[in-house]
Amino acid sequence: MLNADLHCHSTISDGVLAPAELAARAKANGVEIWSLTDHDEVGGIAEARQTAASLGLRFVAGVEISVTWAGKTVHIVGLGIDENHPTLTAGLATVRGGRQLRAREIADQLQQAGIAGAFEGALEHASNPSMVGRTHFARYLVASGVRPSVAEVFRDFLVEGKPGFVPHRWATLDEAVGWIRAAGGHAVIAHPGRYPFTDLQRNALLDSFRALGGTGIEVITGSHTPDQYAEYARIARQAGLLASRGADFHGPGESRADLGSLPLLPANLPAIWQDW
Ligand code: AMP
Ligand code: MN
Ligand code: MN
Ligand code: MN
Numbered sequence: 001m002l003n004a005d006l007h008c009h010s011t012i013s014d015g016v017l018a019p020a021e022l023a024a025r026a027k028a029n030g031v032e033i034w035s036l037t038d039h040d041e042v043g044g045i046a047e048a049r050q051t052a053a054s055l056g057l058r059f060v061a062g063v064e065i066s067v068t069w070a071g072k073t074v075h076i077v078g079l080g081i082d083e084n085h086p087t088l089t090a091g092l093a094t095v096r097g098g099r100q101l102r103a104r105e106i107a108d109q110l111q112q113a114g115i116a117g118a119f120e121g122a123l124e125h126a127s128n129p130s131m132v133g134r135t136h137f138a139r140y141l142v143a144s145g146v147r148p149s150v151a152e153v154f155r156d157f158l159v160e161g162k163p164g165f166v167p168h169r170w171a172t173l174d175e176a177v178g179w180i181r182a183a184g185g186h187a188v189i190a191h192p193g194r195y196p197f198t199d200l201q202r203n204a205l206l207d208s209f210r211a212l213g214g215t216g217i218e219v220i221t222g223s224h225t226p227d228q229y230a231e232y233a234r235i236a237r238q239a240g241l242l243a244s245r246g247a248d249f250h251g252p253g254e255s256r257a258d259l260g261s262l263p264l265l266p267a268n269l270p271a272i273w274q275d276w
Contacts, residue, residue: 001264001266001267002033002264002271002273003030003031003033003264004032004033004034004245004246004265004271004273005026005029005031005033005034005035005245005247006033006034006035006060006079006188006244006245006246006272007037007062007064007077007190007218007221007244007245007246007247007248007249008022008035008037008248009036009037009038009039009249009250010022010036010038010048011044011128012038012041012043012044012127012128012131013039013040013041013064013128013131013133014039014126014135014136014250015038015251016250016252017251018047019036019044019048019051020047020048020050020051022259023051023055023057024051025258026052026259026260027052027055027057029258029259029260029261030260031260033276034057034059034060035060035079036059037062037064037077039064039065039066039131040063040065040066040092040095040096040131041063041092041096041131042081042083042089045061045062045083046083049061060079060080060273061080061081061082061083061185062077062078062080062081063077063078063081063083063088063180063185064076064077064190065077065078065092065170065176065179065180066095066171067171067173067175067176068168068169068170068171069172069205069208070201070205072196072197074189074190074195076173076176076177076180077187077188077189077190077216077218077244077246078176078180078183078186078187078188079185079188080185080276081180081183081184081185082184082185085182087178087179087182087183088179088180088183088185091171091176094171095170095171096130099130099131099132100129102166103119103122103132103133103137104119105166106118106119106134106137106158106165107122109163109164109165109166110137110141112163113157113163113164115144115146117144118140118141121137121143122137124140125139125140125143134154134158135250137157137158137164138150138153138154141157173205173212174212177209177212177214178212181213186215186216186272187209187212187213187214187215188214188215188216188217188218188242188244189206189209189214189216189217189218189241190218190221190248191218191221191223192217192218192232192235193223193224193225193228193231194223206235206241214241215242216241216244217235217236217239217242217243217244218243218244219232219236219243219244219245219265219269220243220244220246220262220264220265221246221247221248221257221262222246222247222248222256222262223256226263229263236269236270242270242271242272242274243269243271243272244271244272245264247259247260247261247262
């Protein structure tokens with residue numbers, strides 16, 4: 001089984017390394033097939049592809065699209081996309097559209113919780129201001145001493161029921177899978193173990209996703225526990241979805257898993273890259 005790492009983030013969205021730095025890190029860590037999957041943005045793909053080529057690292061263009069489904073946020077990864085396809089780029093532009101306004105509302109809530117200057121603070125951590133999001137707020141809260149780590153910020157702030165949570169309407173599932181397919185890509189459900197769904201809802205999500213032409217599901221991801229590796233390997237098989245693997249690396253010292261460092265997919269599990 002290949003050391004495939006098909007999910008990570010650069011400074012184009014909420015990662016801390018530039019696309020070229022990620023490519024070098026993937027190569028150094030022994031990754032054999034690599035994808036950059038920034039949130040709602042493909043602006044890092046050209047640099048990632050070029051650097052990967054210069055390193056002899058197999059590269060797949062990717063993106064991670066924010067979706068609202070059953071009132072919750074779900075992430076859909078697109079792999080093997082033509083990042084310049086107009087349907088995809090126009091769709092992603094609409095998804096990015098509301099982030100600045102949302103950031104103002106997040107900052108207003110944090111202000112009421114006694115944390116000043118969060119809008120400007122978050123922007124300082126966002127290389128790409130149109131992509132400002134919760135991770136940038138979390139880094140500002142760490143830098144200003146409110147909490148010692150990003151993980152602890154996400155325990156006490158920015159999540160449902162805590163200060164700094166602003167419900168947001170992202171793309172629909174139909175749109176996200178449609179844009180990915182229009183761009184010639186494969187749609188993959190990201191970190192399925194993270195969503196607060198009942199079994200019934202999760203099965204409905206899998207059914208709708210497949211009916212729309214989605215083909216993959218992440219099994220090995222930095223968001224899953226080892227128990228969830230086994231659980232989602234079983235679900236992938238049952239649902240007839242191809243398994244994917246990626247660290248969801250955001251930066252050194254911040255992410256649970258480094259590029260290429262997680263266990264490989266089980267050898268007998270059909271992998272999303274098997275026919276590429
Ligand atoms: P946004 O798209 O602005 O809602 O931000 C979502 C991002 O926040 C995710 O892609 C993660 O990078 C980060 N995030 C969400 N929940 C957590 C968590 N519990 N711990 C660390 N990072 C998180
Ligand atoms: Mn992220
Ligand atoms: Mn995600
Ligand atoms: Mn991600």
